[in-house]
Amino acid sequence: MGKLYVVGIGPGAHEHISPAALAAIEEADLVVGYQTYMLLVRKLIKGKDKVQTGMTEEIGRARMAVDEAANGKVVAIISSGDAGVYGMATLMFEVLKERGWQQGDAPDIQVIPGMTALNACASLVGAPLGHDSCMISLSDLLTPWDIIERRIEAAASSDFVIGLYNPASGRRQRQIVRAQQIVSQYRDPTTPVALIKSAYRHRQKVVKTDLEHMIDYEIGMLTTVLIGSTQTYMYEGYMVTPRGYHHKYDLESGTANPGQRPGFGLNTETLS
Numbered sequence: 001m002g003k004l005y006v007v008g009i010g011p012g013a014h015e016h017i018s019p020a021a022l023a024a025i026e027e028a029d030l031v032v033g034y035q036t037y038m039l040l041v042r043k044l045i046k047g048k049d050k051v052q053t054g055m056t057e058e059i060g061r062a063r064m065a066v067d068e069a070a071n072g073k074v075v076a077i078i079s080s081g082d083a084g085v086y087g088m089a090t091l092m093f094e095v096l097k098e099r100g101w102q103q104g105d106a107p108d109i110q111v112i113p114g115m116t117a118l119n120a121c122a123s124l125v126g127a128p129l130g131h132d133s134c135m136i137s138l139s140d141l142l143t144p145w146d147i148i149e150r151r152i153e154a155a156a157s158s159d160f161v162i163g164l165y166n167p168a169s170g171r172r173q174r175q176i177v178r179a180q181q182i183v184s185q186y187r188d189p190t191t192p193v194a195l196i197k198s199a200y201r202h203r204q205k206v207v208k209t210d211l212e213h214m215i216d217y218e219i220g221m222l223t224t225v226l227i228g229s230t231q232t233y234m235y236e237g238y239m240v241t242p243r244g245y246h247h248k249y250d251l252e253s254g255t256a257n258p259g260q261r262p263g264f265g266l267n268t269e270t271l272s
């Protein structure tokens, strides 16, 4: 039976593609993806059938991939990062659903996880995702802007570390400016912010700044913006969001603080 692999290839560098993703690409007869991602894996796909398409042809590309796999081919459809995160994975299921595909029908489908931009970007600035975080895409191409604003507001007021995807493009700068204004209603101007462009790719650029100054820098389509929570701090150039061990333990000795019991919920009465 034909097979459809939906493969996340990670942020860019070869060493961040998982062995499972490499094996799926290796097994494929046909590889489908954006030109940029095809370039990232060009050595792996030499000699294979390839379909490269631009940004606006996703639906046609997804249908074609399903057709080819239903006809017996092994097809790998590749997205950067994780294919399920603002990637092609959901679209594949939507195409299958539209066709009335059921478990056991051809093609067999398998999603191969990849390292997301959020994970990759976080690693370049320290440990900003140590506590609750969320991702929000600022692209209003498929989502109404008022819903995006509501989500930014909710994330900011609930003190999530926020990763902003698709923060801006050449024509579109208004959204990131608005996002900064909304978050600033809830967080200090000195809150750490990192702007990571092209993580683990040739033109990688990392800027560490703060909430007040973040929009003074270039932010584009290849940037992920990481905004710290009220707990996030900078330490020796690293952005750190503590898990809260210090509430419960003395970090030098490793013993529980007075009034705290390991394995039990945090006792908030004794916190200073």
Ligand code: SAH
Pocket: 011, 012, 079, 080, 081, 082, 083, 084, 085, 086, 087, 115, 116, 117, 118, 120, 121, 164, 165, 166, 167, 196, 197, 198, 199, 200, 201, 220, 221, 222, 223, 224, 225
């Ligand atoms: N599926 C991808 C996300 C695609 S959405 C994933 O899981 O990571 C595209 C957005 O992701 C970009 O606008 C940018 O905000 C972010 N992005 C993708 N790759 C990146 C990289 N290497 N460095 C920084 N940001 C990246």
